[in-house]
Amino acid sequence: MSGTPTLLRLTAAAVATRLAYAALTRAQPGGEKTWTRTNHRGEPVTLLEGPAVTAGAVVAAVTMSDLDVRTRLALGVAGAGAGGFGCYDDLAETGDRRGFRGHLGALARGEFTTGAIKLAGIGAVGLATGILLDCRDSAAGSGGRPGGKASAAARVADVLINAGLVAGCANLVNLFDLRPGRAIKVSLLAGGALSLGGKDARAAVAAPVGAAAAMLSEDLGEQAMLGDCGANALGAMLGVGAASLPRPARLAILGGVAGLTAASEKVSFTKVIARTPVLNRLDMLGRRPVQAAVADPPHPP
Numbered sequence: 001m002s003g004t005p006t007l008l009r010l011t012a013a014a015v016a017t018r019l020a021y022a023a024l025t026r027a028q029p030g031g032e033k034t035w036t037r038t039n040h041r042g043e044p045v046t047l048l049e050g051p052a053v054t055a056g057a058v059v060a061a062v063t064m065s066d067l068d069v070r071t072r073l074a075l076g077v078a079g080a081g082a083g084g085f086g087c088y089d090d091l092a093e094t095g096d097r098r099g100f101r102g103h104l105g106a107l108a109r110g111e112f113t114t115g116a117i118k119l120a121g122i123g124a125v126g127l128a129t130g131i132l133l134d135c136r137d138s139a140a141g142s143g144g145r146p147g148g149k150a151s152a153a154a155r156v157a158d159v160l161i162n163a164g165l166v167a168g169c170a171n172l173v174n175l176f177d178l179r180p181g182r183a184i185k186v187s188l189l190a191g192g193a194l195s196l197g198g199k200d201a202r203a204a205v206a207a208p209v210g211a212a213a214a215m216l217s218e219d220l221g222e223q224a225m226l227g228d229c230g231a232n233a234l235g236a237m238l239g240v241g242a243a244s245l246p247r248p249a250r251l252a253i254l255g256g257v258a259g260l261t262a263a264s265e266k267v268s269f270t271k272v273i274a275r276t277p278v279l280n281r282l283d284m285l286g287r288r289p290v291q292a293a294v295a296d297p298p299h300p301p
Contacts, residue, residue: 006195006206009064013210017056021215021224024048034091037225040179045222047090049215050230054083057211057237067203070136071240074129075204078240081125082170083233089118090227119171122232126167129236130159133243161250166239168257173235174228175264180287181220182273187212187234194241197249205241208234220286 025048028035035047061067061075093114134155150158169190177183191209195202212234218224226234242253273279284290 005066006202009060009203009206010210010213012063013056013060013207014214015056016059017052017211017214020055020059021048021052021218024052037227039222039225041222043222046224047227047229049218049224050083050090050227050233051087053211053215053226053230054079054087054233056214057207057233058083060210061204061207061237064203064207068136070132071200071204074132074136074243075207075237075240077132078125078129078166078170078236079208079233081128082122082166082236083229085118085121085125086170086174086228086230086232088121089114090229118228118232122167122170122236123163125236126163126165126170126239127159129166129240130161130163130243133162133240134159158247161247161254162239162243164254165242165250165257166236168254168261169239169242170232170235172257172261173238174231175261176269177226177228177231178270179283180222180225181216181285182283183226183231183234184212184216184219185282185285187238188216190238191241194238194245197242197245200244201241204244205238208237208241216286222288 025046028048032046036044037047039045058076058079061079062072064072067075137150137158138155173183173187173190176186188209191205191212194205195209215224215226215230219226242250245253273283
């Protein structure tokens with residue numbers, strides 16, 4: 001990421017996030033117990049980081065005057081929608097962590113888990129965002145890309161691809177939120193990679209990247225965690241950034257997201273990271289030393 005406009009976007013998102021976190025920490029809506037959870041060490045942490053990151057990223061995104069209105073609206077819908085459903089799951093979940101297949105299996109038996117409701121909600125958010133992005137591209141002409149007016153079939157394909165990116169990235173970032181700082185590091189790396197795709201992608205990812213960076217110290221210090229709320233919001237907004245790329249790149253990213261999501265049902269990301277020296281060094285950067293290995297439970301989507 002480079003340039004003064006990008007720096008201003010990053011700074012605005014970071015400042016908005018810090019202000020939101022300070023306000024939420026003082027107010028403790030619903031009481032401190034509502035937001036307190038136990039981390040992998042058995043120590044208490046607050047979930048208020050998630051709503052703060054969501055609020056900061058969304059406010060910064062929708063107020064960026066140099067982005068077109070439809071892109072700002074898409075970022076706002078993706079972040080607020082995915083963050084809202086994630087917050088519902090954070091506060092209402094029963095503690096039965098079933099994983100993606102587990103929630104769908106329960107749904108097939110007529111059992112509605114909080115994770116299944118969140119899955120459906122984020123899927124709807126992804127579709128709504130995909131439609132908004134299609135409206136943006138149609139207004140720009142040619143889907144915002146050279147080569148003439150897009151056909152109806154191509155437009156439907158793009159809506160579905162973009163919907164998949166938003167919903168899939170929202171879920172994937174959440175799958176990494178099992179150790180301090182991990183989901184934020186993934187978000188920062190993903191945002192940096194997407195920013196190489198051009199000024200539109202760079203502008204779109206600035207708000208989630210700035211919001212994530214603002215809370216890295218508290219997350220690494222095991223004082224607070226993103227929870228489903230913050231992780232889903234960051235991932236969904238990064239998905240909007242990915243939607244600015246050409247179709248081949250979007251398909252490649254969507255395939256990677258789907259592959260990692262499927263792999264998470266079979267393997268523990270924490271164990272894979274621990275066994276890979278480069279990934280382990282990055283994962284441990286800024287963190288307290290690990291205790292005895294603790295296996296991750298299946299992560300809810």
